Amino acid sequence: MRSAVSVILSGSAPDQNMSYPDYDQTPHDHSALLVVVRHIGRQLRTKQFNRAFERISRVNQIKLNDSQGNPRQIWVRYLRGYPGEQNDWSDFQTHRKALGLISVGQCNSQDEFNELCRIHEQAKVGYAFTLYDSRCILLGLNPDGTLYEGSHSSDVSPCVDGEDDRVHHSVSVFNNKSKIEGSDSNFNDPARNCSSGIASSSEGIGTGAESLPSEDNASMSSSLSLPSAVCGDDTRKSPSSDSLQNYLASGSVEESEATDSTSEETTSKESTNSIGTGIPYSSMRESENPILGLSTDPDSRSQSSEGRNSLIAPSNFKARTLFYPTMDQSQNLETDILEFISSLFWVLESKRLDKLAVRKADRTLLLSSLCAPFEKKDFVGLDLESRWNKRRADGRLKKQLGDLSLQAGLASESITHYQAAIEILKSVNDWLWLAGALEGLCSVSVCCMYPQLRKALPLQRNSSLQGADMVKYKNLSGSSSSSSLPPGLEPESLSGMRPPIKNCLSPQDLLDKYREAVTHYGKYRQAGVIETEASIKASLVLIEQRQTLAAAEFLQNAVFISLQLTEDEKMHRFNALAELYTRLxxxxxxxxxxxxxAMRCVSPHNPHPNWALCHSLLLQQEGYKISLNPSENSIFGFYGWPRLQMQVMQELVGTAKRKGNSALATKHMTLLVHTMLPHMTRDERRDFSQQLEILSKEAEGLPVPLAIENGVIIPPVNLTLIPYVKLFKLIAPTPHLKPQKIVERKPTDEISPFVYTPFNRDKTVKDITKADFNWVEGELCEVNVILENPLPVELKVSSMCLITEGVKFHVNSNVISVPAESSMFPATLTGKPLEPGILRIIGYSTYTLGVKSNIRLKSLQNMPFPYVDIEVDPALPAIEIQTSKAKSDCFSSLSDSIVTSASISMLMGENQECTVTIANVGKVPIELLELTLDVQGDKRAFEIFKWSDENIVSQLPIQPGANASFTIYVYGAGEFIGQPDCHSGDSSSVSSLPMTSNASDGPSSLPSRLGAISDRLRSKRTESSASNRSSVKSFMSSNISVASNKNPKLPISSQTKNYEAVLKLKYSGGPGHQTGHFRTCGIALNVEVSPAVFITKWDTLPGDSPSQFYLVLDVCNVTQHEMEIHYAKTKQILVEKGDTCRIPVPLDRCSLTNVEKGKEEFACCEHIVTNVDLKWILPESSGKATLHGITLTQAMVQLVTVSPIQWEITVNGESVKPEEMRFEAGEMINVNVWLRNHLKESLEDLNLSLDCFQDYQNGRINNRLDSRFAVIGNDSVLIPKIGPGSSFQHSLSLIFFVGGMYKIDFKCNKKDLEDLEYKYNPPLDLMIQ
Amino acid sequence: MAVCVAVIGKDVKRPPIFPVQEEGGSRHDPPRRLAAVARGGTNPQMTDLQYSFIVSSALDIVEERVQMGHQAFKGGNPALAAAGGVALSSGDGPQVATRELYLGALTAQEEYKVYGYMTNTKIKFVIIVEETSIPLRENDIRMMFRRLHGAFCDLMSNPFYLPGTEIHSKRFEGTINAILAGQ
Known part of the structure; x- marks a missing residue:
């Protein structure tokens, strides 16, 4: 015994603590067989290995019948790697035992084959003490061991013969090895086994509960002796059971040797015995080795020699190999694995039975094997025979039996064992094993209660397989008795597991037991890993029970377990905890x-900082609500604690940078700046933006998703806030370049049956996504933006341009510099559409702080429209216009499309020319040009401007770059009739017209007329005759009040009239012309017409001959210059500035022959206007005055018109001259009067009368001359009729008694019409002495 | 010795899509930590930020505790639950009234223990206590919370304080400083 202990001490486990916990463990793993799958050799690609691993791990559950025919469910847990230290605890918890090893490799040559064999052997060493069996899967070889060549792939199925052979060999090998197995487990022959089981029960050491399994065991072991009868269903399994049978049988032979030697010694002895050159760790030889069999067996030799190419395993290679040509041609893989697992099971089962059969007396001997690694020391010098220790060994054995039973699929049995163990161990204060038993009990209960908790990993992965493969595998798995279905889907397993379980723990008990177990584990420093794992398992169960707080407690406990871990392992630990908390x-x-x-990854204590890992861990912190996608943030508003998020993001930036992925760092920094901007202080804003700028120098930020190594795709971050676009507005082309189209208005009347409806039928709400103007192809288009810079530093946007869809659009990029913290910075984005159609503006792109951002309008929160559509019209010409006149300073905007203006200042009656030059600055010729005059207000403007349309049309088309010009004739129209200082239409001027009001004022001579005018005017007239200058002054002064009503500001300039008109040019050409588009532009014409002369008064005087008359005009020169006025062919007069001059204009009388009645005055006016040619000449200009607007009184009309009656008067036989005639008082004067009718109709009922009066020349007339003269004959005569062309003669005599000046009027008026009166002009002037 | 005191606002505006999330409330009421933390703690490397991380991680437990309390109440009063809608509203009254405001130890770090307290208006107080040689008694912690609650009530009585906004009150800060100083 001593020696055994010393071997323990010296031999194994220098590292008594497990280095780190297995965080993936679940309670269910307690019931699973552990198989390690290794990747060996470099030829096999990792992907291939992963596929193989997946397929292998799909075989994680097998069902078989035990020797008694009871169904067993065996679970397998595959691991890719398994630390040896964990294995050391396998005695404490048997599920930690690595029972099987599968290595997967690829070989293409003998050398590689040898190498792989060596590696496999080496791999086995690590698990030397626990391994039951191993397989070496080699790809690239045909099943017969020959090299596989890709060409002949038809022979895909592995050779069945070889398989059978191997099975055969394995049996034989089992025969060889079984003794060792037997020795290891202190095994006896079946009979003995059986008897010992019975004996143990009869000895009554165990309680009643204990006796039950022993009986089972006994029956089972007896059944094992008849393997062929029991295990006949499946040929695949029969070899295993056969081998087991052999093994059991042979085990008895070696019994004696086995009983008193430890396994290690025996195996090493054996290995050295059987193979001299064996590798030291060939102790695993006990797992059967067909190749070894091949090498030793002549049969196999011969077989291998048949295939020439067969690779020969090295002689010391003793693992069984499975050859598959490729992964695709390995349909038998699952079957082989099944076979492998079942072989493991049978060994396990035998071990279980062994343990079960241990005699009570021998149990203490087992104590040495039944201990945790760190306990081994404690047994040195211990009295193993003491009762206390015996009980302890007993308890531990029970516990291990529980473990084994659980693994072997006997849940209820294991519960019994565990409970027994708990009883015993409690009494002996063996806390560690008690804890183990408690945990085991919990595990069984969990397996029974929550079978669905098992990982259903393999099934999910199935989807990645190809369809054909799926079918194949399905068939395969269906044909084999085992199933890879997850337990939850298999009703049998549920029904099979649940009902028979008695004493299964209730959920509440589970919590308590786990708690107890963890508490007990906690008493051992060395059991930290076990405790951690137990805590994790407990929390997993509690998560399932939804007892989150309790689960959190366990996890909290796990945090506090102090373990000696490297930084890397610490990181793993925290990561695992985080995962669990997430599940919670x-x-x-x-x-x-x-x-x-994450911090652990890069902590200063860590010799190998792993920045990449740190980064990927930091990325997973969903708890801080960091979203890498900035658009997600905006959906739900802000989330989480900004300070923490900022910190984490900063860390992300830092790690990404340290990782060397500067593009990633830039991206993170961009995100940080973008999302955290509202939460930053001013300083932080500056700092972070500067940091971003520095980072982006290494790798600029691009608006594309970035994939990082671990498959995470970092979405692009667009800096929508820097600069922030407050306003985004499309700018219509300037009005004169705005394209227009003739839209035919469709009659809309028919649409509605109602004459009126309150409902607006036009439901077309203004679509904000549609611009209400068009752009033109090939011309610069603008979008105005107002930018806001939230940063306290000046923001340089080195490129900002539009993003568009639809028609081709050439984008100009702008460089903008936004001052620090400015909130209203205007900028313009420009571009040029290259073809007509619909252009959709969907956003803009910026390049600032080294980050390129594509910002869509729809992602902007305050943007009312997600995009803007604008129609681009075909190309149109563009023109520039110049005029020969100066531009006016200001003009009232009659139209917004005015491009230029011409200001013309002229005098009334003046003619000027304005040349307009049109330059085609567009790219297409102008094919259409139409001119219209747009006048508002004074329609007189139409008189002012004239042009020639023909001239314009003749110049079309105007090619691009060419010019055309035309002339506008400007005439200074205006009212000449009137007073200076007042408007022509002024009532005062009308009323001031002399004599117009009083037709009854008879005297037709100018002086007599003067007497007839009103006092006011008369005084002026008299003054004017005295001094023209003064009269003008008085005129002005007297009329100021009137004028000021019209224009209070400028009484003098009020006479100057402004005329505004817009000459509209409508032009088109090129493609736009064909589609009906055109452009308009306007020239504002501003004409200032100042008066030159005014006709203040006028009168008519009889002419020198009856066919003529004089139009007497008072012409006032209101200019500042001396003016020469031409008023007749040879007559001219100079008028000083400001002076008024009276000019007689000789005119022919107007014939009224064709004039209707009642329109005589109008005809006379026309006659005067057309015939008076009044020219004024100034030093610099000249003009023509018209008498347009002149009005005539009835008397004037008579003068103007040719009188219907021609007078012929003779005095004393002499025809009358218009001069004074002298007579003596008392002298008889004979007067003869002839009236001749000029008209074509006869005049009837005329009354001819004579009227004598005295004119005092002072405006007074004396008509009372009764006593001063006498008329001989009729002074009045009634003429009944004068025929056309005929004449009437009347004679009379006059005698004057008193001397003096006398005048005689001859009047002829119609009898019934008092007002129609024909006079003889001038009156006879008689001087009586 | 308390090293950090945090006040976290209630949250009622979160969309139910995130039933676990309650920290959104902290947006308008970020956890209030005071400069005294540096003075109170023996570890000079602990910054406000790190305390923030601890407080944040403790909130899960607060939620869980509160939820548990609700469930326990509902389970404990089947009669009330069965009484239907009317009783339900009336049932809220005693529930709130009887709920223990003190939530106990929430979590623990190597050197710190975190205690929680939630008022009936779902204002959460979190106190981080440094584990020193002199263990604090549960009663001391309760006293701290009670003082804190009192101070908070005083603060809420201030008509010029808008609930849910960041706290700027000398008096409140004074109380917190006193708690941190262990007075």
Whole structure:
């Protein structure tokens, strides 16, 4: 015994503590067989290995019948790697025992084959003490061991013969090896086994509960002796059972040797015995080895020699190999694995039975094997025979039996064992094993209660397989008795597991027991890993029970277990904790631990900082609500604690940088700046933006998703806030370049049956995504933006341009510099559409701080539209216009499309020319040009401007770059009739017109007329005759009040009239012309017409001959210059500035022959206007005055018109001259009057009368001359009729008694019409002496 | 010795899509930590930020505890639950009234223990206590919370304080400083 102990001490486990916990363990793993799958050799690609591993791990559950025919369910847990230290605890918890080893490799040559064999052997060494069996899967070889060549792939199925052979060999090998197995487990022959089982029960050491399994065991072992009868169903299994049978049989032979030697010694002895050159760790030879069989067996030799190419395993290679040509041609893999697992099971089962059969007396001997690694020391010098220790060994054995039973699929049995163990161990204060038993009990209960908790990993992976393969595998798995279905889907397993379980723990008990177990584990420092794992398992169960708080407690406990771990392992630990917290729903907690784990990766104590890992861990912190996608943030508003998020993001940036992925760092920094901007202080904003700028120098931020190594795709981050676009507005082309189209208005009347409806039928709500103007192809288009810079530093946007869809659009990029913290910075984005159609503006792109961002309008929160559509019209010409006149300073905007203006200042009656030059600055010729004049207000403007349309049309088309010009003739129209200082239409001027009001004022001579005018005017007239200058002054002064009503500001300039008109040019050409588009532009014409002359008064005087008359005009020169006025062919007059001059204009009388009645005055006016040619000449200009607007009184009309009656008067036989005639008083004067009718119709009922009066020349007339003269004959005569062309003669005599000046008027008026009066002009002027 | 005191606002505005999330409330009421933390703690490397991380991670437990309390109440009063809608509303009254405000130890780090307290208006107080040689008694912790609650009530009585906004009150800070100083 001593020696055995010393061997223990010296031999194994220098590292008594397990180095680190297996965080993936579940309670269910207690019931699973552990198989390690290794990747060996470099020829096999990792992907291939992963596939193989997946397929292998799909075989994680097998069902078979034990020797008594009871169904057993065996679970397998496959691991890719398994630390040896864990294995050392396998005695304490048998599920930690690595029972099987599968290595997968690829070989293409003998050398590689040898190498792989060597590696496999080496791999086995690590698990030397626990391994039951191993397989070496080699790809690239045909099943017969020959090299596989890709060409002949038809022979895919592995050779069945070889398989059978191997089975055969394995049996034989079992025969060889079984003794060792037997020795290891202190095994006896079946009969003995059986008897010992019975004996043990009869000895009554165990309680009643204990006796039950022993009986089972006994029956089973007896059944094992008849293997062929029991295990006949499946040929695949029969070899195993056969081998077991052999093994059991042979084991008895070696019994004596086995009883008193430890396994290690025996195996090493054996190995050295059987193979001299064996590798030291060939102790695993006990797992059967067909190749070894091949090498030793002549049969196999011969077989291998048949295939020439067969690779020959090295002589010391004793593992069984499975050859598959490729992964695809390995349909038998699952079957082989099944076979492998079942072989493991049978060994396990035998071990279980062995343990069960241990005699009570021998149990203490087992104590040495039934101990945790760290306990081994404690047994030195211990009295193993003491009662206390015996009980202890007993308890531990029970516990181990429980473990084994659980693994062997006997759940209820294991519960019995565990409970027994708990009883015993409690009494002996063996806390560690008690804890183990408690945990085991919990595990069984969990397996029974929550079978669905098992990982259903393999089934999910199935989807990755190809369809054909799926079918194949399905068939395969269906044909074999085992099933890879997850337990939850298999009703049998549920029904098979649940009902028979008695004493299964209740959920509440589970919690208590786990707690107890963890508490007991906690008493041992060395059991930290076990405790941690137990805590994790407990929390997993509690998560399932939804007892989150309790689960959190266990996890909290796990945190506190102090383990000696490297930084890397610590990281793993925290990461695992975080994962568990996540499952618990404690996301913040999980995030906390993730961050801790991440920090561990790069902690200063860590010799190998792993920045990449740190980064990927930091990325997983969902608890802090960091979203890498900035658009997610905006959906739910802000989330989480900004300070923490900022910190984590900063860490992300830092790790990404340290990792060497500067693009990633830039991306993270961009995200940080973008999302955290509202939460940053001013300084932070500056710092972070500067950091971003520095980072982006190494790798600029691009608006594309970035994939990092671990498959995470970092979405692009667009800096929508830097700069922030407050306003995004499309700018319509300037009005004169705005394309227009003739839209035919469709009659909308028919749409509605109602004459009126309150409902607006036009439901077309203004679509904000549609611009209400068009752009033109090939011309610069603008979008105005107002930018806001939230940073306290000047922001340089080195490129900002539009993003568009639809028609081709050439984008100009702008460089913008936004001052620090400015909130209203305007900028313009420009571009040029290259073809007509619909252009959709979907966003803009910026390049600032080294980050390129593509920002869509729809991602902007305050943007009212997600995009803007604008129609691009075909190309149109563009023109530039110049005029020969100066531009006016200001003009009232009659139209917004005015491009230029011309300001013309002129005098009334003046003519000027304005040349307009049109330059085609567009790219297409101008094919259409139409001019219209747009006038508002004074329609007189139409008189002012004239142009020639023909001239314009003749110049079309105007090619691009060419010019055309035309002339506008400007005439200074205006009212000449009137007063200076007042408007022509002024009532005062009308009323001031002399004599117009009083038709009854008879005297037709100018002086007599003067007497007839009103006092006011008369005084002026008299003054004017005295001094023209003064009269003008008085005119002005007297009329100021009137004028000021019209224009209070400028009484003098009020006479200057402004005329505004817009000359609209409508032009088109090129493609736009064909589609009906055109452009308009306007020239604002501003004409200032100042008066030059005014006709203040006028009158008519009889002319020198009856066919003529004089139009007497008072012409006032209101200019600042001396003016020469031409008023007749040879007559001219100079008028000083400001002076008024009276000019007689000789005119022919107007014939009224064709004029209707009542329109005589109008006809006379026309006659005067057309015939008076009044020219004024100034030093610099000249013009023509018209008498347009002149009005005539009835008397004037008579003068103007040719009188219907021609007078012929003779005095004393002499025809009358218009001069004074002298007579003596008392002298008889004979007067003869002839009236001749000029008209074509006869004049009837005329009354001819004579009227004598005295004119005092002072405006007074004396008509009372009764006593001063006498008329001989009729002074009045009634003429009944004067025929056309005929004449009437009347004679009379006059005698004057008193001397003096007398005048005689001859009047002829119609009898019934008092007002129609024909006079003889001038009156006879008689001087009586 | 308390090293950190945090006040976390209630949250009622979160969308139910995130039943676990309650920390959104902290947006308008970020956890209030005071400069005294550095003075109170023996570890000078602990910053506000690190305390923030601890407080944040403790909130999960607060939620869980509160939820557990609700469930326990509902389970404990089947009669009330069966009484239907009317009783339900009336049932809220005693529930709130009887709920223990003190939530106990929430979590623990190597050197720190975190205690929680939630008022009936779902204002959460979290106190981080440094584990020193002199263990604090549960009663001391309760006293701290009670003082804190009192101070908070005083603060809420201030008509010029808008609930849910960051706290700027000298008096409140004074109380917290006193708690941190262990007075």
């Amino acid at each position: 729903g404690f996301h913040r907690k999980a995030a906390f631990f993730k961050r801790v784990a």
